[in-house]
Amino acid sequence: MQALQFSRTGDLAAVQCVEVPVPVAAPGQLLVQVKAAGLNPSDVKNVLGRFPYTTLPRIPGRDFAGVVVEGPQEWVGQEVWGTGSDLGFFNDGSHAAYLTVPNGGVARKPQSLSFAQAASLGVPYTTAWDALERSGVIAGTRVLVIGGNGAVGSAALAFARIRGAQVLAAVRKPEQAQALRAKGYETLVLDQPEGLGAQVHAVFEGGAEVIFDTTGFWLPAAVGALAKFGRIAIIAAPVEGYVQLPALGLYRKGGSVVGVNSLLYDCAACARMLEHFGGYFDQGLLALPEGLLEVPLSEGPQRFAEVNAGSSDKVILIP
Structure with a gap:
């Protein structure tokens, strides 16, 4: 073959x-x-x-x-x-x-x-599903997805909306924001990291309960946008693998960081995820x-x- x-x-x-x-x-x-x-x-x-x-x-x-x-x-x-x-x-x-x-x-x-x-x-959708599952996203959860224009981010936005969450996207470019707004997602255009907290609190009173950073660059800034007892899910990091985390701000909010790694799941575990959300396509809830x-x-x-x-x-x- x-x-x-x-x-x-x-x-x-x-x-x-x-x-x-x-x-x-x-x-x-x-x-x-x-x-x-x-x-x-x-x-x-x-x-x-x-x-x-x-x-x-x-x-x-x-x-x-x-x-x-x-x-x-x-x-x-x-x-x-x-x-x-x-x-x-x-x-x-x-x-x-x-x-x-x-x-x-x-x-x-x-x-x-x-x-x-x-x-x-397979990889992007099981990654997004796992991030929302392990971050506890349910109906009414205030969710921010950073990098909502990417494969994992767009899947996370769709899954969060299906779950009945309050969904906010964040992207770098105005044209990316325009495309997401056309799909019905409230969207922020990212500026300076130190301004992220104010941007998110202007939309979500009390901050985001779940922040999913799909880019690997916004973890420190996300702490300022987090609600009490909030969760920050990450799937990437800078090349050197390290960031300076504002630990004081994180623990004062009772926050936690959730590492999401699709390589922790074998074919059988992934098949269970695919079975769970695969029906959403046939039901018209997920775009083809x-x-x-x-x-x-x-x-x-x-x-x-x-x-x-x-x-x-x-x-x-x-x-």
């Missing part, structure tokens, strides 16, 4: 399109014919060596959609989607014509999503993804380099 594979880390030139045997499903596994696979920044970072537990040689890729061709009879022929930390790091991933996953490691694909659309959602760049799997090495260079295209690899 055709697959992308890398045998060393630290250099994207290591990603090659190769022919390898179709994997054999062991007892307790499903064999999935991959119809579409998402390319995420974490896949690129994996090849660059950011994850020391990755074993080599390895087929990368976490997100996928396809058809089960071997496994328990009730799953054979089913259209499925999936993602998880056990793909692309210590087990072969989704950037291939076939992959194996544990029984229970896939969810049934929403009918309203194409294979490519489903393959575009648009603007995907569908390319042959053979173009994968080139697309890895483009993502690393900062391309905003959501690349979907088609075996």
Whole structure:
């Protein structure tokens, strides 16, 4: 079968399109014919060596959609989607014509999503779902999403609205704010970090109960915008990994910081999340993804380099 594979880390030139045997499903596994696979920044970072537990040689890729061709009879022929930390790091991933996953490691694909659309959602949507779950977002919660124009941020805004939260977005550029307002989200244009508290308190009396910073740069400033007993969820940090946290302000508010890391969840855990919110697409509560760049799997090495260079295209690899 055709697959992308890398045998060393630290250099994207290591990603090659190769022919390898179709994997054999062991007892307790499903064999999935991959119809579409998402390319995420974490896949690129994996090849660059950011994850020391990755074993080599390895087929990368976490997100996928396809058809089960071997496994328990009730799953054979089913259209499925999936993602998880056990793909692309210590087990072969989704950037291939076939992959194996544990029984229970896939969810049934929403009918309203194409294979490519489903393959575009795994990492960003499970990340956003986990952030809201672990931050305790329910009906009426005052929620600020910083970076609401990105893949994770836009998913978080949609999930928060479905939950009945009071939702506020924050972005850098006026045109980004205009686009979010057109979707019905009250939106701030971010200015100086020291002004964030005043901006948020002008909208939410008493501050935001949950702040989800998807950018990695607003954690210190978020403390000033936080309500009593509020939670700040983070999914990123500056390159060096450190920020100066105003601990005095955080503890005086009884605040807490929630680290959100999608790599803590294997395929089975992610499948439960996908099952939970997948129905929202068929119910018309979540918008269908648009603007995907569908390319042959053979173009994968080139697309890895483009993502690393900062391309905003959501690349979907088609075996």
